[in-house]
Amino acid sequence: EIVMTQSPATLSVSPGERATLSCRASQSISSNFAWYQQKPGQAPRLLIYGASTRATGIPARFSGSGSGTEFTLTISTLQSEDFAVYYCQHYSNWPWTFGQGTQVDIK
Amino acid sequence: EVQLVQSGAEVKKPGESLKISCKGSGYSFTSYWIGWVRQMPGKGLEWMGIIYPGDSDTRYSPSFQGQVTISADKSISTAYLQWSSLKASDTAMYYCARHGLGTDYWGQGTLVTVSS
16 A cells, blocks of 8 residues: 655645645655645545646645656745645545645644 | 435434435436445444335345335435444435436435434
8 A cells, every 4th residue: 555645744835825734655656646626625636637737616726746656746835825734645546645734724 | 417415314213213305306316326435523424225216126234224214205316325223323414416427426325313
């Protein structure tokens, strides 16, 4: 089973600043990788798939990069609605697994 | 419009059985993997298993193999997650989700509470 490790666990950022979240896979997953956002009481929402492609309706301030084992989600200018928990996930081979999440909160 | 609509919240006692559902609409139900994700209170997301309704190919995460059963009825575009004997530790929110380009559509979640 591939283990996904996210860092940091918590990221405190001021509105308008940039946020950079990281995710590492325990073995290469090519670009079979996604990022999700989850707000309290809501289902997760797909942000990025294929490591770098924004899902439908996702604002351009969200960008993903990386391949192999190292991946990054960048939120260029944090808006109030972006404070949430972010999860990475691979879908390279079964079982798919999520990272443990990064909480982005207001500084 | 793609939608996944899950069955309502359940309150059960330990040892009882349960089957929850997820009805897909707005897309070809038989052409996409659909799976179940567990989220225990205050915790992260865990894939439980997936099924391809087109041929019923089903896969389980090791942690959930033998603990739950995933099935689908393609005639009514509905996927299921079932337990034969619930435990208190099964208390969680359960999401169904479609895997297309990434896991792109999610149900609203079904809260399962197991308590004596």
